[in-house]
Amino acid sequence: MDFFDNHKKLFRTALGLFVGLTIIVAIMPAINNQENNSPLPGYEPLSQEAYLGKKVFIANGCVACHTQQVRNVEMDNIWGNRPGIPADYAGISRTDFWTNTATLMGTERTGPDLTNIGSRQPSLAWNLLHLFQPRAVVEKSIMPAYPWLFEVKNELGEKDVEVVVPDAYRKGINGKIIATQEALHLVAYLQSLKQTPLPDGKTPMEFLYKKKEMPVVINENSTKLPDGKLLYTNNCMSCHQANGEGLKGAFPPLKGSPIVLGDDLELFVNIIMLGYDARPEYAVMNAVGLDNNLTPEEVTAIINHEKTSWGNNAKTVTPEEVKKIMDFIKLTSNK
Incomplete structure (x- = not known):
C-alpha cells in the first residue's frame, strides 16, 4: 500500500508507462515507416x-x-488516378521545427479532395477567381471567399496579376483586382499537388466497390462512348459552366461557339488536348486532355456533348476521327 500512498512513485510510474507506450505505439512505427x-x-x-x-x-x-x-474505394476515383500509397507522403517533411503539419491529409471532405488538383485544375486564372469568389465559378459552392488575399489598384504594375471577376461579383469595386503574393503562393502550392506516376511495370491498387459503367450511344454511327455529360462535368464545367455560357471576360462560352459548331475538328481536338491562349479576351486554358490523360473515346464524348447541348445542333464525330488527330498530337509532343 506504500506504493499508492507515495505520490513520487505514482508519478514516476505513470510517466514511465506514458513514455514507454509512446515509444512502442507511436515512435517505433513511425521510424519503421x-x-x-x-x-x-x-x-x-x-x-x-x-x-x-x-x-x-x-x-x-x-x-x-x-x-x-x-x-481505395470507387467513389474516390474522381480525385486521383489511383489510390494513395505511403510513398506518396514519404518525401514530405515538417513545415518547420515547431510545426508538424507535414501531410495535411485531413479528415473532413466538405470540399473536394486536393491530392491531384494540380492536374485536375491547373489554371491560374480559375484558381485565383475561385479564391476571390468561389460562387463565380461554382454557383452553389459553400466555400468561403478569401478577399484578403487580393487588393484593388487603379493601374496594373509590371508584375501584377489581375483577376478577371464577373460584374455580378465585384460589389462596387471599380479598380483592378490584383492577386497578392500570398494568393499566388497558395495557387503555386495547389498546382504542385499531383499524384506521382508509379514506376513502369507497377500495377496500382484497384478501387473497391466499382459501379458498373453504362456506356451511352450518342453519335450517328451508334458507337458506344462514355457519358459525355459526366466527362464534361468533371473536366470542363468548372470554367465553361453547366449551361455552357462560360464567364464573361474569364472563360469563353461553348453555347453557340463557332469552334464547337464548326467543322474544324483538328482545332477542336487541339484545344481540348493542348489548351488555348485567348488573351487578352479570355484566360489561358490549360491542356485538359493531356493533363487528365483523356482517351479518344472520352474526347469524342465531350465533343459530341458540347455539339448537341444548350441549343447547339452540330454534326457529331467518331472516335476514329478524333484518334487520328490525337495520335498526331502525341507524336509531335514527344519530339
Missing part, C-alpha cells in the same frame, strides 16, 4: 513558392474542409 518507404521516382519536392503557399494553406484553415488522400 520511414525506413521502409521512400518517395516514388519522379517525385518533385515543393518549390520555394509552393512551400510558402503551403503555409498560407495552413494559416487559412484549408485543411479543415479539404483532404489530401485518395482512398
